[in-house]
Structures are given as structure tokens and as C-alpha cells.
Amino acid sequence: QSVLTQPPSASGTPGQRVTISCSGSSSNTGSDTVNWYQQLPGTAPKLLIYSNNQRPSGVPDRFSGSKSGTSASLAISGLQSEDEADYYCAAWDDSLNGRYVFGTGTKVTVL
Amino acid sequence: QVQLVQSGAEVKKPGASVKVSCKASGYTFTSYYMHWVRQAPGQGLEWMGIINPSGGTTTYAQKFQGRVTMTGDTSTSTVYMELSSLRSEDTAVYYCARKLLGESALDFWGQGTLVTVSS
Numbered sequence: 001q002s003v004l005t006q007p008p009s010a011s012g013t014p015g016q017r018v019t020i021s022c023s024g025s026s027s028n029t030g031s032d033t034v035n036w037y038q039q040l041p042g043t044a045p046k047l048l049i050y051s052n053n054q055r056p057s058g059v060p061d062r063f064s065g066s067k068s069g070t071s072a073s074l075a076i077s078g079l080q081s082e083d084e085a086d087y088y089c090a091a092w093d094d095s096l097n098g099r100y101v102f103g104t105g106t107k108v109t110v111l
Numbered sequence: 112q113v114q115l116v117q118s119g120a121e122v123k124k125p126g127a128s129v130k131v132s133c134k135a136s137g138y139t140f141t142s143y144y145m146h147w148v149r150q151a152p153g154q155g156l157e158w159m160g161i162i163n164p165s166g167g168t169t170t171y172a173q174k175f176q177g178r179v180t181m182t183g184d185t186s187t188s189t190v191y192m193e194l195s196s197l198r199s200e201d202t203a204v205y206y207c208a209r210k211l212l213g214e215s216a217l218d219f220w221g222q223g224t225l226v227t228v229s230s
Contacts, residue, residue: 002155032215033214033215033216035214035215035216035217037156037217039156044206044220044221044222044223045148045156045206045208045217045220046220047211047216047217047218047219050211050214050216050218051214051216056218088155088156090156090215090216090217091215092215096173097170097173098170099158099170099172099173100146100148100158100161100215100217101158102148102155102156102157102158103155104155105155105156
């Protein structure tokens with residue numbers, strides 16, 4: 001059911017840089033900005049990045065986003081143990097009378 | 112501060128309906144659209160629909176058309192999501208989430224409501 005494709009997992013040691021990709025199509029990531037959400041175990045998702053590369057107040061600057069064409073990426077630099085979570089990309093999709101679509105999700109593990 | 116507080120967990124039998132509430136505070140209720148998103152156990156996020164609390168216009172995901180109804184009560188700053196003809200596959204945590212002004216992002220989320228469908 002997910003329209004946007006992400007790798008199922010990513011990992012790194014503390015201090016490393018981890019990158020997560022998000023691939024969509026012309027009707028979603030190709031025409032709308034991409035947003036990223038972090039979901040810690042047992043909690044509600046939290047907005048991490050909006051409008052491709054903007055951080056809401058309170059989000060550390062080691063989280064960054066980028067977009068090119070129909071693909072986007074989330075980078076976590078200086079990985080910390082508290083970054084172990086599920087990460088989802090999302091965008092508005094113009095098809096089917098409009099819908100909000102999420103990525104398949106990526107589990108980040110801090111080794 | 113912005114808060115979205117949802118109603119408590121529900122247990123329903125197959126074929127029944129459930130109505131989940133989401134009470135907003137800390138901002139002008141009618142100025143922000145509200146989404147509903149669900150997450151089945153161990154699964155990803157699934158968008159259900161969106162409501163404009165000012166006027167009540169809605170857009171539902173095709174998958175839920177005919178089974179979901181989203182409404183808003185401006186007097187109590189509360190939005191509701193009702194899902195009918197429940198089946199076991201509807202067992203999930205249901206979230207309300209506010210749409211960020213001028214963007215497609217969802218900037219504040221409720222704590223989630225677990226709906227369990229079981230005979």
C-alpha cells in the first residue's frame with residue numbers, strides 16, 4: 001500500500017553518518033515537497049524535516065534533508081543512540097483525487 | 112502549546128463501528144486541516160483522509176471511501192473519525208495529525224488510539 005520506496009533498514013555506529021533514500025514518482029515526490037517523520041518505539045510519529053530540507057524548531061541540525069527529481073534523502077550525521085527509530089518519508093500525491101502518501105519506512109539501528 | 116488529545120482504546124467486534132475523537136488546543140482550531148493516519152501492528156503508516164474543520168470538507172483515501180466519516184465540532188475544537196463495518200484488519204493505532212499551514216507536512220500528532228477488532 002505504500003507508494004514511496006525506502007530501504008527497510010540502515011545502521012551505523014555512534015558518530016557515523018547514515019543516509020536514507022526515498023523514491024517516488026511524478027505525482028508525489030516529483031510535484032510536492034518531501035517530509036520526513038521519526039517514530040521512536042511505542043510513540044507517535046514526529047515531524048523531522050518538512051519542505052524537503054526544513055527543520056522544525058527543536059530538531060537537531062544533524063538531521064538534514066534533500067530532494068532531486070522524484071527522489072529524496074534524509075541524512076543523520078553524528079549518529080546517536082537516541083536516533084534508533086523508524087523513519088518515514090511522505091508527500092502529497094495528486095492522483096486519485098489527492099492523497100497523502102508515506103514511504104515504506106526505514107528502521108535505523110545504532111550498532 | 113499545541114496539543115491533540117485522543118480518546119481511549121476501544122475493543123470492537125467485527126461488523127461494528129468505532130468513533131475516535133481528537134481534541135485540539137493551543138491554536139485556532141478552524142485555521143488548520145486535520146489528517147487521520149493509522150498504523151497496524153508492526154506495519155507502516157497509512158493515510159486515511161483529511162478534514163477542514165472550518166466548513167467540514169473532507170477528502171478520504173480511496174481504500175476507506177464508504178466506510179469512513181470525518182467530522183468536526185468547532186464548539187469543542189474536536190475532530191472525529193468514524194470507521195464502520197470493522198474487520199480484523201482494521202486493528203491498528205489511529206492518529207490525528209495537524210497539517211502545517213502552507214505545507215503538506217503534519218506538524219503535530221495525537222498520542223494515538225488503539226482500536227482492536229476481535230470476535
